[in-house]
Amino acid sequence: MKAFFYESAMLRGMKVVHVIPIAKGAKGELSYFSLKDYAVGSIVEVPIRNKNVHAIVTRVEDVKDAKTRLRTQQFQVKKIKSREGTSLLHPSFVSAVRKIAAYYACSDSAVYYALTSQKLLAEIAKLNEIESQPFHQSDTKPEKMLLQATRRERVEEYKNIIRSEFAKKKTTILCVPTIQDAEVLEKELSKGIEKYTVSFTSALTKNKLIANWNTVAKEKHPLLIIVTSSFLFVSRGDIGTMLLEREQTASYIGQQKPYLHTRKAVEYIAEASGARLVLADLPLSVDSIYRYQEGIYDEFAPLKKRVPQSVHIRTLDMRELDKKNKEEKKSFLAIHPEAAAIIEDTLEKEERCAVYVARRGLSPITICLDCGNTVKDPITGAPVVLYKGKKENVFVSHASGTVRSAHERCTYCTSWKLQSYGIGIEKVQEELENLFPETPIVTVARDETPTHKKVVSRMEEFYSKKGALLLATEMALPYLSKAVQTSVIVSIDALLSIPEWNSFERVFSIIMKLKENTESHFVLQTRKPEQYVLQHATEGTVSEFYKEELAVRKKFSYPPYGTLIRVTAEGSPKSVEKDMSMVEKEFDADGFGGLSDLMHVGSGKYRMHGYIRIPETEWPRSAVVQKLRSLPLSVSVSVDPTSIL
Ligand SMILES: [Zn+2]
Numbered sequence: 148m149k150a151f152f153y154e155s156a157m158l159r160g161m162k163v164v165h166v167i168p169i170a171k172g173a174k175g176e177l178s179y180f181s182l183k184d185y186a187v188g189s190i191v192e193v194p195i196r197n198k199n200v201h202a203i204v205t206r207v208e209d210v211k212d213a214k215t216r217l218r219t220q221q222f223q224v225k226k227i228k229s230r231e232g233t234s235l236l237h238p239s240f241v242s243a244v245r246k247i248a249a250y251y252a253c254s255d256s257a258v259y260y261a262l263t264s265q266k267l268l269a270e271i272a273k274l275n276e277i278e279s280q281p282f283h284q285s286d287t288k289p290e291k292m293l294l295q296a297t298r299r300e301r302v303e304e305y306k307n308i309i310r311s312e313f314a315k316k317k318t319t320i321l322c323v324p325t326i327q328d329a330e331v332l333e334k335e336l337s338k339g340i341e342k343y344t345v346s347f348t349s350a351l352t353k354n355k356l357i358a359n360w361n362t363v364a365k366e367k368h369p370l371l372i373i374v375t376s377s378f379l380f381v382s383r384g385d386i387g388t389m390l391l392e393r394e395q396t397a398s399y400i401g402q403q404k405p406y407l408h409t410r411k412a413v414e415y416i417a418e419a420s421g422a423r424l425v426l427a428d429l430p431l432s433v434d435s436i437y438r439y440q441e442g443i444y445d446e447f448a449p450l451k452k453r454v455p456q457s458v459h460i461r462t463l464d465m466r467e468l469d470k471k472n473k474e475e476k477k478s479f480l481a482i483h484p485e486a487a488a489i490i491e492d493t494l495e496k497e498e499r500c501a502v503y504v505a506r507r508g509l510s511p512i513t514i515c516l517d518c519g520n521t522v523k524d525p526i527t528g529a530p531v532v533l534y535k536g537k538k539e540n541v542f543v544s545h546a547s548g549t550v551r552s553a554h555e556r557c558t559y560c561t562s563w564k565l566q567s568y569g570i571g572i573e574k575v576q577e578e579l580e581n582l583f584p585e586t587p588i589v590t591v592a593r594d595e596t597p598t599h600k601k602v603v604s605r606m607e608e609f610y611s612k613k614g615a616l617l618l619a620t621e622m623a624l625p626y627l628s629k630a631v632q633t634s635v636i637v638s639i640d641a642l643l644s645i646p647e648w649n650s651f652e653r654v655f656s657i658i659m660k661l662k663e664n665t666e667s668h669f670v671l672q673t674r675k676p677e678q679y680v681l682q683h684a685t686e687g688t689v690s691e692f693y694k695e696e697l698a699v700r701k702k703f704s705y706p707p708y709g710t711l712i713r714v715t716a717e718g719s720p721k722s723v724e725k726d727m728s729m730v731e732k733e734f735d736a737d738g739f740g741g742l743s744d745l746m747h748v749g750s751g752k753y754r755m756h757g758y759i760r761i762p763e764t765e766w767p768r769s770a771v772v773q774k775l776r777s778l779p780l781s782v783s784v785s786v787d788p789t790s791i792l
Contacts, residue, residue, distance in 0.1 A: 161210045166193055166202035169259045169268065176205065176255075188236035190271055201268050203236060203259055205245075234276045235268075237382040243419040247412050249767045251786045252712070252775035253405035261407045263380045266349065266356065273357050275364035277383050289418060293439055294427040294447040295689075297454075297663055301392070301427050302335050304447070308388055308425070309336065309371050313343075317387025318369045320422070322379065322413055324398040326350045326599045327625045329373050332392065336371060344371045347378035350599060376401075376409045379416060386422040389413060393625075394426040394435060395656050397649075397789075406785060410434075429454065430659050433652050433700070436693045437707040454687035458662060458669045461485070462685055465674045481570045482578050486635050486670045490579075490616070493668065494586055497614040498632035502575065503661060504620060505639050507592055508532040508543060509574045510567035515557035517564050522557075524549060526749045533567045534594075570638040576618055583616065591619040591626070602626055621657060627664045634665040640675050647790045648705040651680040655692055658684035706787060710766040712759040712775070713785045720745060723755050726782050730757050737761070737771050743792065756792070 164181045179193060189204040244262070248255045267274075294304060309319045321336070323329045326348045337344035343366070345359040363372060363381055374381055376399065391413050399409035410426065417424035425447055426435050438444045463483045472480060482490075493500040510533040513522040521530050524544030531542035533553055540553040556563055572592050579588055589609040596602045606626045609617045617623070617631070642654050658681070662669050673681055683692035701708050714734075716726035723745060731739055734757075743756040761768060766786075775784045 163208045163210055164191075164204055165206040165208075166191060166204050167255045167259060168193065168195060168200045168202045169256065169263055169265070170195075170200050171260055177202070180210075186234045187238050188241045189234045190236070190268060192271075201265075201271070203241070205241060205255070235271070235274060236380055237277060237384065237420065239420040240380055240382050240416060243412075243415040246415045246419070247407070249769070249772050250411060250415070251405040251407060252767070252772045252784050254776070257405050258407065258412075259380075261401055261403070261405070262377065262412060264347070264349065264356075264377045266353065267347075267360060267378070270353060270357050275361045277364045289421050290423045291414070291417075291438075291444045292423065292425045292447040293431055293435055293444050293450065294425055295429055295431050295450045296427065296448070297429055301429075302332070304427070305332075305336055305390060305392075308390065309340070312387040313340075313369050315387060316369055316385065318383065318385045319371050319388050319390065320382070320386055321371065321373045321390045321392060322409065323373060323375060323392045324396050324409070325625050326375065327603070328392060329375060331628055333373055336373075340371060343368050344373070346373035347381055348375045349377065376407075376412070379409070379412060382416070382420060386417075386420045388423045388425060389417040389420075391424070391426045393428050395428045395430060395432040395652070397653060400789065404783065404785075406788065408787065411787075429663065430656055430689050430692070433649070433693060433696050434707045437697060440697075450690075452688075452690040454659070454663075454689055456662065456687050458665050458667060460662075460669045460685050461489070461671070462676055462681070463670060463672045464676050465672050469674075480578070481575050481637055482582070482635075483670075483672055486637070486672060487582055489633060489668050489670055490635060491583070493633040494583065494614045494616065496632075498667075499609070499613075499615050499617070500633040500635070501617045501619065501623075501627070501631045501661070501664075502579065503634065503636045503639070503657070504570060504572040504575050504618070505641050506532070506569060506571040507545075507573075507594055507620060508534040508571040509540065510571050511569040511641060513542070513553075513565050513567045515560060515562055515564060516566050517562035518557060518560040520557055520559040522555075522565060524749075528747060528749050532571065534571075535573050569641055572618060572620060575637050579616065579618060586614065586616050587612075588616050588618050591617065591623040593620065593622055596622070624657070624660055627660075630664050630666045632666050633668040633670070634661045635670040635672070636661065637672055639671070640673055643675060643678060643680070645790075646792055648700060648703070649789055651678075651696060651699075655680050655684050655696075659687075659689075662687075704760060707763060709760045710763050711787065711791075712761065712771075713788045713791070714757045714759065714775070714778070715754060715783045715785070716757075716781060717748070717752060717754045717783070718781050719751070720753050722781060723753050726779065727755050727757055730778070730782065733774060734759050734771070737768070737774075746792075758791070 162181050162184055164179050164185055165176050167176055185204045185207055187204055191202055191204060192199045193202045244255055244258045248258045312319045323332060329346050329348045333344060333346050345362050347356060347359060363383055369385055372381060391410060394410055401407040414424060435444060463485055465483060468480060468483055490500050512530050513533055522542060523529060524531050524547055527544060527546035529544055529546040531544050534541050534543050541550050542553045543550050557565060576588060589605050591602055591605050596605055609615050610629055639654055642650055671685055679695045714730050716723045727742060738760045740758050740760050746754045748754050
């Protein structure tokens with residue numbers, strides 16, 4: 148029956164179009180019959196179950212070439228539902244996606260989902276096709292470079308790069324981590340070239356996005372295109388350079404599976420489109436420095452060994468203060484009197500002061516003094532954070548979002564002696580209000596300012612005042628557009644003990660960035676002054692930091708020394724054990740190196756990780772990728788996870 152169907156004259160000239168749906172959780176390629184010959188990279192609408200879903204054309208074959216394979220394979224005979232099938236994605240992007248998906252051992256579909264904006268694709272009928280531009284894949288591999296420079300210096304370099312690309316009739320793509328970065332950089336870089344500058348972020352209206360898309364599609368003149376990660380699919384044939392601004396930031400790591408790192412994606416996209424790639428930041432990521440040492444990256448300008456600094460730096464050892472307060476039976480203080488004096492001096496001179504706290508709430512951790520049990524969220528098992536409530540203090544779980552009264556007994560031994568530890572932003576706020584009752588405090592933290600708009604308006608308030616005090620978490624970093632006279636890091640130690648191998652790198656970056664934005668006084672409070680990361684950050688000795696950090700990573704075989712693949716089974720203890728023993732057997736010859744403990748994650752669910760280590764030059768290894776992709780649904784895979792647990 149089927150054979151007859153294919154031989155039938157009706158099918159002569161028919162094509163088989165292979166597509167990948169852009170939908171969360173969609174797996175694999177689907178095939179459809181079509182009379183039309185679609186271009187690779189076209190977006191079409193296809194019926195899946197009862198819904199029409201956007202899909203990307205990845206391959207087109209003649210029926211006669213496809214028929215042997217199709218005979219043995221399930222496929223959809225339904226017709227593609229699209230209008231004409233708009234040719235939106237550049238073929239170089241389609242080929243990059245295939246490589247990115249192999250790197251993360253996930254489906255192409257998951258990568259499309261992460262790197263394409265659904266908001267823009269929903270408007271497909273209004274989008275012009277990208278006019279075919281000559282696209283030469285040169286024989287030599289495009290250059291990969293590093294730029295380690297302050298923000299001000301980077302902006303100047305970007306202007307030079309855009310100008311020289313324009314002279315060569317080439318477009319520049321600037322990828323940024325946040326909406327804020329896009330908005331500020333567009334203002335700074337578009338002067339004089341407004342007509343040829345377009346940006347793409349989720350904060351733009353639908354109509355603005357459509358208009359900008361159509362500029363990319365139709366404009367003959369080279370452009371400056373500014374994008375956030377979900378608009379990396381915006382491309383055309385004349386890309387000369389791709390820039391990755393603030394390449395070190397953790398905001399480039401995806402929040403959902405497969406936890407794509409934008410840096411990785413951009414590397415593949417630049418290579419496929421034959422564009423030069425420049426990664427820029429201060430400090431650069433440890434990963435990039437390693438690749439520079441391996442000869443994969445070149446320096447755009449000589450890499451700084453030490454960052455010169457003109458600020459007055461003071462490191463305050465809080466252990467001495469704790470001891471003194473204990474002896475004098477005084478209560479615990481979050482702000483050192485010396486730091487308070489510097490803040491007071493700044494405010495008296497009507498200058499601006501920024502106070503940084505690593506944690507939200509009053510206290511990040513609560514422990515039972517009788518049995519040592521940590522107070523946890525019963526759903527996720529994560530420690531709860533103590534917050535100031537309206538009537539009484541509450542325990543909040545950042546993992547599950549649940550809130551409950553903090554008036555409770557230890558769930559393990561029923562003792563009432565629960566003690567909270569650590570410094571959260573609310574505790575610092577209380578102390579600042581006592582110290583400076585006349586000064587309004589502008590707060591920026593996820594609980595108070597959950598949206599981009601709110602942060603922007605708070606920061607405007609801060610910068611509009613003289614003698615203003617900003618109290619903030621890491622969230623404010625990209626919004627520090629103008630310098631302050633004084634910066635005080637009240638607490639950062641908690642970040643050093645997070646079980647992630649890049650925790651020191653993160654602390655190093657926060658300190659360096661806050662310092663870069665400070666004009667006269669920089670204060671660091673710590674109970675761990677001997678840590679090398681704090682010393683190198685305050686002294687600005689970047690190359691020394693990389694040296695020590697890389698030595699530590701090498702010793703423990705942490706990335707970038709080897710690619711780590713974490714395989715996680717979840718379910719009942721029995722199914723977890725069954726899955727894991729299968730994984731162990733399956734990957735035994737591929738560098739399988741051990742299992743975690745069985746962890747209870749709440750609601751009767753258990754979890755266990757297995758670890759596979761592969762030399763970084765040998766990844767992605769296609770046989771392993773294939774095996775990882777065919778694991779059952781109860782097992783998930785994470786390549787380059789930030790945490791081992
Ligand atoms: Zn207890």
